[in-house]
Amino acid sequence: MVSEDSARIGQSQTVRAAMTLRDMIIDGRLEPEMRYTETQLAELLSMSRTPIRAALQRLTDEGLLTAMPAGGYVIRLLLPSEISETIELRGVLEGLCARLLAERGCPGAALDELVALSAQIEALLADDGFSRADLPTYERLNGRFHQKLVAATESTLLIQELARANNRPFASASSLVGMYENDRAARQHLLIGQDHHRTVIEAIRSRQGARAEAIMREHARLSQRNLMRAVESSRSLELLRGASLIRQPDEETG
């Protein structure tokens, strides 16, 4: 049951446990509705309970697990409405970042980097040969854009809170890329997102705080729409990492 540990070497057991368990949960390799004890998981990952315990605490914090009162943990299934809220939360936080940057002024160097990333994304999408094969590149650039936007605030608080929010399943901007049914739909969607990137830079530069905030919120809602569409179509759902964590509202649960 040892997974691709390649990216996990050199880290502490605790970090490795958290990463491995998170992946196992999101990939559906651990069953929802089932109760897992520290002891079980320690044996499963071949390490002692100490790092497992720390990892479980962390994953509970991230909302992936629920601690049972009698002991043990259960994988938390999310209603589509809960996922919406998660993405809404990210939008609100990124909106706060954008507004603060506009109101306080954004350091020139950071703004330049945002412009550069935006230009790279634009170039990628402008290419007529754009296809789903380019999605990983897009995902990387998009992720860096979002990260840079937050980092530009130079606020430890916001950087920390957004990192936490992004760890939640389906929250991060990158987690929803890759589930487009065809190249044209993908490009069309991403072009709209890129317009948000361009306009939020413009808003920040012009000190339009409310506008910058509104744009980042709407940007998150683009992800939201995208995801909700996927939830309703089992075909797209198969492409979505973490789909096993979604609980359909009508599903009866004990």
Added chain:
Amino acid sequence: MVSEDSARIGQSQTVRAAMTLRDMIIDGRLEPEMRYTETQLAELLSMSRTPIRAALQRLTDEGLLTAMPAGGYVIRLLLPSEISETIELRGVLEGLCARLLAERGCPGAALDELVALSAQIEALLADDGFSRADLPTYERLNGRFHQKLVAATESTLLIQELARANNRPFASASSLVGMYENDRAARQHLLIGQDHHRTVIEAIRSRQGARAEAIMREHARLSQRNLMRAVESSRSLELLRGASLIRQPDEETG
């Protein structure tokens, strides 16, 4: 909701450690700028490193401590600007709650409770005999109002995130009560806050999402103003719990 030492008995060592350390840090019984090791703190609290370790992890999460790369923890001093951001974050999150309640509709029972709490606060402030002696009562009612507003969303995510945000020093609505220089100033301030309570209920009831959100944000900024005034007056600062955690911007730190 017992917040005295009495709440500390019967709990696990881990919880006790977290509570005790948090209090010691906020009350200035542990020196900022000084490096504390797990071992030291374990001996200080007469328990083993295991629960201390978990507590330190938690307090680091709350932004009270910084983990040193070489090991050990240092109490994090906050610039006034960082405290502002903390309160702004709370305002943004509570604003999100209020907006969602307005947009989705707020359960009638919850709305009734908010109205009841608001009325109680109103009655307290309307009394001509109002004085600083009534502040603890106000603090209790105010805290319950805010908590109820969040709980009314029935969103695990928002409840969890706001609980975390409120744990940060100076963030919670209650942490800033009690530092008024005289009865009249206190009452005047609290009356404005109470107007926010009244109007946000009105906005939620009328499904005015943007208004509800704006009111809660402005409500948080009332705390912000209050705090900033205190930071500039050493007299009020003495009344502020956690004042030792504030770092003056001009202060040189080695």
Added chain:
DNA sequence: CGAGTTATATCTGTATACACATACAGGCGT
């Protein structure tokens, strides 16, 4: 006298041991 090196004292990360709480099952009494 200064810089590099080594020895030492800590400290963290992890494993393990143990006690107490809790759930479950089987037996006993009614």
Added chain:
DNA sequence: ACGCCTGTATGTGTATACAGATATAACTCG
């Protein structure tokens, strides 16, 4: 037959032991 009680097994919370890493300080050599 059903319900209660008790014994057992399992799990968590905590303490402790231990190994590897790291800073510090002293010492040696140039």
